[in-house]
Amino acid sequence: MDTKKLALIATKGSLDWAYPPFILASTAAALGYEVQIFFTFYGLQLLKKDLSHLKVSPLGNPGMPMKMPFGPKWFKGINWNIPNAVQSLVPGYESLATALMKQTIRNNGVASIPELRELCIEAEVKLIGCQMTVDLFGFDHADFIDGIEYGGAATFFEFAGESDICLYI
Amino acid sequence: MNITLAEKNLDIRLSPAAEHALAQRQTPLLAEMELLFSCLIRKRVRFGDLTAEDAIPASDRLSVRFRPVMTRVCAMADVTGSPPLDDFPIANPRPYVPRWLAIDYRRGQWLGEFGY
Numbered sequence: 001m002d003t004k005k006l007a008l009i010a011t012k013g014s015l016d017w018a019y020p021p022f023i024l025a026s027t028a029a030a031l032g033y034e035v036q037i038f039f040t041f042y043g044l045q046l047l048k049k050d051l052s053h054l055k056v057s058p059l060g061n062p063g064m065p066m067k068m069p070f071g072p073k074w075f076k077g078i079n080w081n082i083p084n085a086v087q088s089l090v091p092g093y094e095s096l097a098t099a100l101m102k103q104t105i106r107n108n109g110v111a112s113i114p115e116l117r118e119l120c121i122e123a124e125v126k127l128i129g130c131q132m133t134v135d136l137f138g139f140d141h142a143d144f145i146d147g148i149e150y151g152g153a154a155t156f157f158e159f160a161g162e163s164d165i166c167l168y169i
Numbered sequence: 170m171n172i173t174l175a176e177k178n179l180d181i182r183l184s185p186a187a188e189h190a191l192a193q194r195q196t197p198l199l200a201e202m203e204l205l206f207s208c209l210i211r212k213r214v215r216f217g218d219l220t221a222e223d224a225i226p227a228s229d230r231l232s233v234r235f236r237p238v239m240t241r242v243c244a245m246a247d248v249t250g251s252p253p254l255d256d257f258p259i260a261n262p263r264p265y266v267p268r269w270l271a272i273d274y275r276r277g278q279w280l281g282e283f284g285y
Contacts, residue, residue: 023208023209026210026265027206027210030206030237030261031259032261108209111211115285116210123264
């Protein structure tokens, strides 16, 4: 039987949007799929050596509940509906939201982004960084983890064109 | 202490309280590292007395097992209780086997965490 192939295009560089490509890739690899992820534009942030800079922003994101990861159950259940105007004015609001999100992730035993990326690498998921975007944003290959391949859309399409599933994230 | 699981080294770190509590046990403790594949990938260590067939003895009082699971119900509430979990058919488990397992014992309860 032919090995199934999953092709992912990761375009976002925030903490919340780092999860879908790495979860899908590691799960597919666990099921025996051959997987490649093409990281382009802001998605390149997910290939940086240090991932501590990844943040989540509740600003302009009405789908994101603002709940506290500590305290009694009734307190955790409160959705702090803070207007965008206030969020944009309060210094450090994004960092606070990120810290709360990370704590929520830890509290629920969810694997972290560095862990998921490590799983993907070990499961031989091929990570491709978009060279054009690297140049465009003035990044250096030294900014990124070892073992990734650099290429363009044509490189990725060689694999994506034969894939069983191709997703843009 | 270290053991080998799926040809991968697992570093087991016991807190002093865990070491003391283990020494008091009459039967071996099973620490099951559960990796749940769902919308998110969740880690949890379950503890029990029963020894699974594929558990690896780390000492005469502690056995360790890695169990990848899946559920069709994607609920965070599955963190506690007994969720309807099925074994997840991993083609090659080696990459998913953790590198470390930390075990603690607090207020009469076993606590565990694992990572990569």
